[in-house]
Amino acid sequence: MPELNDEERALRDAVRSFLEKKVAPDVAAHERARTFPWELLPQLYEFGYVRGGVPEAEGGDELSMMMQAILMEEAGRCWGSLRTTVNVQGMVARTLSAAADAGQRARFLAPLLEGRRFGWFGLTEPDAGSDAGAVRTVARRKGDGYVVNGSKIYITNALGCDFGILFARVLEEDGTDRGVTAILVDAAESRFGVHDIPHMPLRSTTSCELTFDDTVIPAANVLGDLGGGLSLAMKAVNVGRLNMAMGAVGLSQACLEEAIRFCRQREQFGKPIAAFQLVQQMVVEIATLTETSRLLGHRAARALDAGEPGRYECSMAKLYCGESAGRAATLALQVHGGAGLMEESPVERYFRDAREATIPEGTSQIQILHLGKALLGHSALR
Numbered sequence: 001m002p003e004l005n006d007e008e009r010a011l012r013d014a015v016r017s018f019l020e021k022k023v024a025p026d027v028a029a030h031e032r033a034r035t036f037p038w039e040l041l042p043q044l045y046e047f048g049y050v051r052g053g054v055p056e057a058e059g060g061d062e063l064s065m066m067m068q069a070i071l072m073e074e075a076g077r078c079w080g081s082l083r084t085t086v087n088v089q090g091m092v093a094r095t096l097s098a099a100a101d102a103g104q105r106a107r108f109l110a111p112l113l114e115g116r117r118f119g120w121f122g123l124t125e126p127d128a129g130s131d132a133g134a135v136r137t138v139a140r141r142k143g144d145g146y147v148v149n150g151s152k153i154y155i156t157n158a159l160g161c162d163f164g165i166l167f168a169r170v171l172e173e174d175g176t177d178r179g180v181t182a183i184l185v186d187a188a189e190s191r192f193g194v195h196d197i198p199h200m201p202l203r204s205t206t207s208c209e210l211t212f213d214d215t216v217i218p219a220a221n222v223l224g225d226l227g228g229g230l231s232l233a234m235k236a237v238n239v240g241r242l243n244m245a246m247g248a249v250g251l252s253q254a255c256l257e258e259a260i261r262f263c264r265q266r267e268q269f270g271k272p273i274a275a276f277q278l279v280q281q282m283v284v285e286i287a288t289l290t291e292t293s294r295l296l297g298h299r300a301a302r303a304l305d306a307g308e309p310g311r312y313e314c315s316m317a318k319l320y321c322g323e324s325a326g327r328a329a330t331l332a333l334q335v336h337g338g339a340g341l342m343e344e345s346p347v348e349r350y351f352r353d354a355r356e357a358t359i360p361e362g363t364s365q366i367q368i369l370h371l372g373k374a375l376l377g378h379s380a381l382r
Helices: 006-033 038-045 065-078 080-099 102-113 229-265 277-305 311-341 346-356 364-376
Strands: 119-122 138-142 145-156 163-171 177-186 193-196 207-218
Touching: 006 038, 006 065, 006 080, 006 346, 038 080, 065 080, 065 229, 065 277, 080 102, 080 119, 080 145, 080 163, 080 229, 080 346, 102 177, 119 145, 119 207, 145 163, 163 207, 163 229, 177 207, 177 229, 229 277, 229 311, 229 346, 277 311, 311 346, 311 364
Parallel strands: 119 163, 138 163
Antiparallel strands: 138 145, 145 207, 163 177, 193 207
């Protein structure tokens, strides 16, 4: 596996320095207050967050997937709530870039890339999680618009966004089913319900339920082709899996650094606990999990940069990196003992946030089934 080139190292060092100086000092306060500094995002976009996945001709930075992977690792190392926020905004930007018409680009994509608008990604439903094709939210054609009924759940940061991409099953006025379709929902023109569901990890984000009760949306807000919604969603989710994987690598790296720092300063039985063999075993395991996770994430990024579909590589990275982050956080907390259970310790947050790494963008079990089909040629799902 090739090392980072000079340009990639420079990006890593620059964004790490910014995050350590401008973001990290305020993380604990935001977590306690369950707030997020949305005003900071435009500064992060200058490094390539969100804009990196969009062509330069559309106002993006058109970064390589390897550079985007580096950005996501650094976000994960700093703050899980930041990682998931820029990941979702990036998924929205990619989807708009892939399917928006000129008017939609002007209304939604351009201000999103400037940090003036923020969007949610509305795919998951109470009965359509891993089985995304089971979407039940319906958009029925009526005149020059659609009337939407249904609900979405666990939609990241919907409370902080002013528009979103809704995936709904479109029915014509005569009842003809046109399939799952992406539709842009602008909060300024369409009324719908949104409320946060209290959750364990990523406390500076919201995880929302959206409810649509005869919500009227203009027909001009259809994004891409009728029936093309799932294809758009899965393309965004594939890159989202890599972003999740690299964010998990960053979290593992943070666990390693904090475990090393604590072991060197904590003394028991007259010497630093770093000198104890079983403590060393735990720290070495964290280091090994971190390095192997990074290699898998980089392999997936390089595959995408080479023009390959990357579905296999992204699924394997998502599976391994997410599970490894959970193990790394468990070990880091164990190294800290009772101190790791206290909210004043960053490993308490790492432990909570790591539990999330195995679920969004496809659970670990779904990744196993994707990989099994790729290797064996038989689907366990359908």
